[in-house]
Amino acid sequence: MVKRYISKFYMILMFIFLYAPIAVLAVYSFNSSKSRGAWGGFTLKWYVELFNDRDIKSALYYTILVALLSALISTIIGTISAIGIHNMKHKQKALILNINYLPILNPDIVTGIALMILYLSLNLKLGFLTMLLSHITFGIPYVILAVLPKLKQMNKHITEAALDLGATPLYALRKVLLPQIKPGIITGFLIAFTLSIDDFVISFFTTGSGVNNLSMVIYSMARRGIKPTINALSTLMLAVVLGLLLLINKRSSFDKKHVKKVGK
Amino acid sequence: MKNKAKLLTYPYIVWMGLFIILPVLLVFLYSITFNEINNIKTISFTINNYKMFFTPVYIQVTLRSIYLAALSTIICLALGYPIAMIIANSKMTSKSILLLLFILPMWMNMLLRTYAWMTILGNNGLINTLLANLGLPTLNLLYNNGAVILGMVYNFIPFMVLPIYTTLSKMDNSLIEVSEDLGANKVQTFIKVIFPLSLPGVISGIIMVFMPAVSSFVIPKLLGGGKDALIGTLIEKLFSLGDWNFGSAVSIVMMFIILLSMAVMNRFDVDKEGGAGLW
Amino acid sequence: MKKKIIELKNITKNFNDETVLDNINLYVNENEFVTLLGPSGCGKTTTLRIIGGFETPTEGNLFFDGKIINDIPPYKRQINTVFQKYALFPHLNVFENIAFGLKIKKLKKSEITYKVNKILKLVGLENFCNRDINSLSGGQQQRIAIARALVNEPKVLLLDEPLGALDLKLRKEMQIELKNMQKRIGITFVYVTHDQEEALTMSDTVAILNEGVIQQIGTPVDIYNEPKNAFVANFIGESNIIDGIMLDDYKVMFCNKVFTCVDKGFSKDENIDVVIRPEDLVITDENKGLLKGVIKSVIFKGVHYEMLVNAEDFEFMVHSTLKFPLGSNVGLTLTPEDIHIMKKSNN
């Protein structure tokens, strides 16, 4: 009982730590002064301005599109590769994993510039595609790292049982293996998505004209002080996601109750 | 069966060859040449870039970076593990919600978050204002290693929590029961059974925190005040200033050091895991 | 006088409104060997888990040495368990698995090594010290699980089908080893098995469970020879159970014939179950038998042949070392002592 309270308390502390800066930036989205340093009174003008800013809208679109696509593709490639890596012999596995660590280890600017030179020498036009490829490249290693522990935990006899019952490896993968490593896959997706949303340097060097993401907009604003419109945007995004979460939570708890009733 | 599953990695191996190895080779090439390498005829090789690195100043930077990153990683682990456990032990529906709530702040831009931290930590920031109002002495919270570590912990802790959470969720409960049956109390059970079983997740978490932390540059620049350069800031600076050659050498050395120390760790691990290595 | 070390008082356990254990009352004396016996899913494992502390009873109390221990966590109970599904630690090798409990007790290294090796020899796996758990065969894993619990020399040992995966030979050996150990070290055993013979051989007391209800508690001989109801009789050994009518004391009618028996005290013309063990029936010449019948099937069982004999519309199972040809007409005889009369159970 006491333990439950302690863990609840700890959890709340942790969430305060995580959300304190977010709260600050949300508050500043209502600050009529343009500068982060001073409070100039309450205003909604940044929200109004947000809807009139063409660059932010297009950047938001590309940010979400690239994040979703790259996270999805990284998750697919990463998960499949992780399964392969899991089945490798020790030496091979070590080699592949070490190479896999490089994008995680390399500073973004090195990756960004190196990829840019790569694309150009491949005669790829910098733009949406190259940016997407780059995001996939740095997403996959994280997905692999997220999926591998779950694979290691898995009982191999269960996959064998599926094959035994006539499941092709692909079917066994879909119906037996994936459901079991699902937490790892979801985690991998979340990490890849998060990294993609947050990436600036690599995106900058590998994108082309007209395709910008929010991070690029924000970093480029830094010199003059980031406009509170961005805070407004962040606050809105947060609100939307939180709202969705609340909705899902309500739905699923409703479903549960419902099922229980029917069950009786 | 095993051999076949291995094939699944081949597409990624090709991908790696193209998008990871080739760029790294390029970086390596820069590290051993003068100037640009656009023209193959004028290429000339040198090891000066490496020589330059091995001077006390840069070694110190490297050590400092590894120290800060390691410290942040340890703190992430210490703070994150309980969180992962709490989430893993919570009810089915609240699990995914908690998880998303946990990573949601990271969807706000890192620069914004870091600036927000500066607003909180500054001399006239929220914390110090609070302290002053309480009649307490104010603190120097910003522009020191503490702030850098705080920033790193803040930004990387989800990457520690998530993989640990995945290994803890749906852990074989009977093993925990056996442990308690054999007389291990909750703490001993944790140390001897739960933690070792979650080790793969912990290792993933450590890698996902430590490696980007070693080479991070925005956080040390903004929260550390750019006074004590870290290897990430150094590389970023060298590259953006156009000195790709030396920058490349620094990156290569860093990769080498980190991967080598990982290999050493791996060696230790081999005995325990029966040849399975880190994995 | 014997001391009750464990006592279950009115224990009931529900899972999602389904009653799995129903008002269980059972005590275990110090140094006693108690076996729980019952069909699959009857609640044996659940009972052990309650004693071990892994489930809390929905109702009722659990006593250890006279004190209620409902809320004492498993690690504070001086009880060790051999789990039905082994539950070996995958991250530890054979040695480390067995040494687990000893290390927790902070024994000296040399002592741990000594004890582990001794117990490994006992289960016949001396050379398996450094083996990975996953590379062991089923029976080997089971033996490690036994060793891991035994090595701690607990006051009470709970064993959930500990010999299930072993072959007859090894099982017999291990039975004798376990029994010896129990006597020598003075451990109390609560044993779950699905092997009736094992239960009868090893136990001081046998408790028969069915659908969460205790059917009978008694010594092996009691249970076997004086089953309380047809379920017990049928479960504990193979039996022919025939509807009969008790005409009078020592006089029973079944299969349209009147037999002399050794039972009395029933009301007149009471409907009863007649239980006859297959090995008590003797096949004779057709005209020498009390009953006449035809051999319907013959199965070789090694020690004996198992034959089904159709006599007076009832299929008698008969065990005999002699083989009679399929379809031949035979007689069946039996002595009055072999006729067990029992009251009809309610269901």
Place this chain on the structure above:
Amino acid sequence: MKKKIIELKNITKNFNDETVLDNINLYVNENEFVTLLGPSGCGKTTTLRIIGGFETPTEGNLFFDGKIINDIPPYKRQINTVFQKYALFPHLNVFENIAFGLKIKKLKKSEITYKVNKILKLVGLENFCNRDINSLSGGQQQRIAIARALVNEPKVLLLDEPLGALDLKLRKEMQIELKNMQKRIGITFVYVTHDQEEALTMSDTVAILNEGVIQQIGTPVDIYNEPKNAFVANFIGESNIIDGIMLDDYKVMFCNKVFTCVDKGFSKDENIDVVIRPEDLVITDENKGLLKGVIKSVIFKGVHYEMLVNAEDFEFMVHSTLKFPLGSNVGLTLTPEDIHIMKKSNN
């Protein structure tokens, strides 16, 4: 003529340079019921896993219908397996587990429901459709594992101790069900069990393994009555194995006495093993017996008492439904047919 459906030719399997299977040769005819029997760790599961396609033999070939299938993946083999450790899908409920194979075959929904329900009834778990796998008892899980394999009606079914977790009653029922099914649908069974009686009851052919080497292949009666060596004799049933000398055809000496027997063809004065089944020995009055002895121990086994009789420095195990008092002096008799002579095995 019968068709060989599965054939193992010179199969050897090493794990890390340790030989686990050593030059195994074995074939299985269509619709045959072959049982692998052997002590724990002798390689039974490994043999099944090779047939199922989960291990590749280090040496030798595996034939299915006359074709080598060493490299055919498991899902392309018309073989289903009941795994020793069940290996049920934890993320699926009981129904979905059983329906797994049928869904792959793209059967109609109604058909799947029909088949699953039918098989659930067979294993006695009609009402468990929506149950979570982890909430099942050990025996229930095992039955689901059997159902999951059986429902696919494969050509060949591999069963690794499929009834190990079931009580005698249910085991017998399931034995009969399995056997009936095997005959009715015409499935070929390769069966692993540690239960000698089960092996003898159900099988057409029994193969005895020890330490990766096949000791004997034959019908149950052959194996039981004509064991090729002392290991088989000892393993397949409890036996008294005594050192003896073959004096002449039909004349054997052991325990310092000369007995008549039915064996011949040994060289003169050859050292041999004499095997006598405990149930073949009859306890008589001290002076009526061929051998004189003292009762050393008496264990109640339900069907019979198991007694150790010390006679002429050898401890004879004797099974008898009559109980003799501990320490009493008795005689032992036996007929010439009950004396089995076998060559000394090399080890």
Place this chain on the structure above:
Amino acid sequence: KNSGDKAEIKVLNYGQYIDKTLLTEFEDKYNVKIIYDIYPAPEDMYTKVKAGGTDYDVIITGEYMIERMINEGMLAKLDYDNIPNFEFVDEKFKNQPYDSNNEYAVPYFWGTLGLLYNTKAVTEKVDSWDILWNEKYANRILMMDSQRDTMAVAFKKLGYSLNSTNEQELKEVKQLLLMQKPLVMAYVVDEALAMMIAEEADIALIWSSEAASAMGSNENLNYIIPKEGSNIWIDAMCVPATSSHKKEAELFINFMTSKESTLKNIDELWYSTVHTEAVKEVEEFLFDNPAFNPSDEDVKRTEMFRDLIDEIKVYNKLWTEVIAD
């Protein structure tokens, strides 16, 4: 392509360095579509454009970067016939060394490097770089995490040219900067503006443009150009050699140089203008601001950065050693 015959130009600029309504205005007025991109720092822009993956038509960037790009043949000569508004550009900013004949670039805004300080905390007279070495302000000083700007201070304090490559002078600069390091609160990237407004620090090395906007938010702040001299910078518009819509690009440059556009831009950005007509019409408070409109003497003491080509590596090394120490 999809907009049919409608021309399209690609513009690359710093972030937040334009009144965006001007873009729409231009598009409507000339029926030319603008694809507008931004970059965070000139070096990053250079790296990317130099690599050749881009096809911009107009780039707005700093003078030293333009010099480098001219030297490397990355820019196209402008056709000034298409930029009649060029005449309004103050002669002061024409024919500067980075583009000595004014063939490649049209100035956009300009500014200086100076000290922004809080008059509440710094009560003494501030007129010299020396104050940055004054222990009284230990940990209240913000320097820039930009090697050339921070080194420029040291050069000027020592009385040298801020483009010096003299070994001895560089050594002295390094010494000076290392001496100063313990006093520095932080080498900030872009945060000086906000930090000074929030009064987190007392003195900051800053660009006049940022200073102007800081002073607009906090009236305790003041800006000066120290007497030892300082740096002056010009941001200018140029057309890359790879441009395929040079005409429209020049049209855009001309549009941006018009008085109306300039005024609109000033209103939004508060940067010092190069426009002779516009400057007359800026609001009074801005006109009087020393950061927006420094005195001619102050400007006379300033020096422009030159592209150092390979010598930059020496600077890089010096600077990394300063911050790594």
